[in-house]
Amino acid sequence: MLNKITVVGAGHVGATLAQRVAEKELAREVLVVDILEGIPQGKGLDQWESAPIEGFDTRVKGTNDYGDTAGSDMFLVTAGIARKPGMSRDDLVRTNAEIVKAVSQEIKQAAPKAMVIVVSNPLDVMCWVTKQVTGFPRERVIGMAGVLDTARYRAFLAEALHVSVEDIQAMVLGGHGDTMVPLISYTTVSGIPVTQLMDKATLDKIVERTRNGGAEIVGYLKTGSAYYAPASAAAQMAEAIVKDKKRILPCAAWLQGEYGLKDLYVGVPCKLGKGGLEGILEVELTAEEQAALKKSAEAVKKTMDAVKL
Ligand code: APR
DSSP states (O other), X not given: OEXXXXXXXXXXXXXXXXXXXXXXXXXXXEEEEOSSTTHHHHHHHHHHTTHHHHTOOOEEEEESOGGGGTTOSEEEXXXXXXXXXXXXXXXXXXXXXXXXXXXXXXXXXXXXXXEEEEOOSSHHHHHHHHHHHHOOOGGGEEEOSHHHHHHHHHHHHHHHHTSOGGGEEOOEEBOSSTXXXXXXXXXXXXXXXXXXXXXXHHHHHHHHHHHTHHHHHHHHHSSSOOOHHHHHHHHHHHHHHHTTOOEEEEEEEEEESGGGOEEEEEEEEEEEETTEEEEEOOOOOOHHHHHHHHHHHHHHHHHHHTOOO
């Protein structure tokens, strides 16, 4: 258990994530910080009041003062504006880059040794902004996208195959956007290659639905984007680090030559433990998957070009 985890942003994703992290008792204290007056305090208190019923002893608190975040062991960054219908994640880039820049400066000052998991979109670019501004090593700045994309893919597959979601193993790599790369060659149902259980046309449809998973939710919600599954995904990454589980999860990592890519964040299989990003696994890809990953990386680079640091 850590001493203090700070969730930055008390909006839909941040508040849901704070509750999940508290329920998992990943830290003695979960602090939610937001610029909106009263919102983090109110939500934090409300969550803490659920503790006697849910049975967790993690103290949830809210604040508008970054000074209170001093000494946090981990930051989960969800600050930013959410995507509206018709908006691509990249449309968000300039606004959210300014927000994440400001947040990163606060983190650097308040807790120079902290671990940071970034959730704000466009994810891969926000990770880069965080890494550049904090100056933290890649082990301590990791992005949440692949776990969410993979969860969507697994949910759709489980439904189509009428099997438990728990028995679907899969990996979605690449940037968190329409160019993401679900790895069909590594998708199995309790070890059985999915291609033995499903025809190509159905699988292709599921891959396409996964790629548009975020937009599908935005289409329903209209005024906001997904938050339950994103919060679950970020909480799973935090848990892997806090409990030193050495889990292999698809996360956005700062690449230094892995997969032939350099100086950008993109989703790859990562090992998460107490050291944060403890390793990147370089798995064999088909020529098609390798090309799709390259294309996805190019899309991330293009979005990076829109941001001035
Ligand atoms: N410090 C702290 N909080 C901030 C800051 C800041 N500098 N700037 C903005 N915020 C807060 C907003 O006040 C708001 O409460 O971030 C919160 C964002 O909440 P929502 O608008 O509800 O957005 P949400 O759905 O939670 O999405 C947040 O996560 O998944 C991504 O694409 C999503 O980038 C978006 C982010």
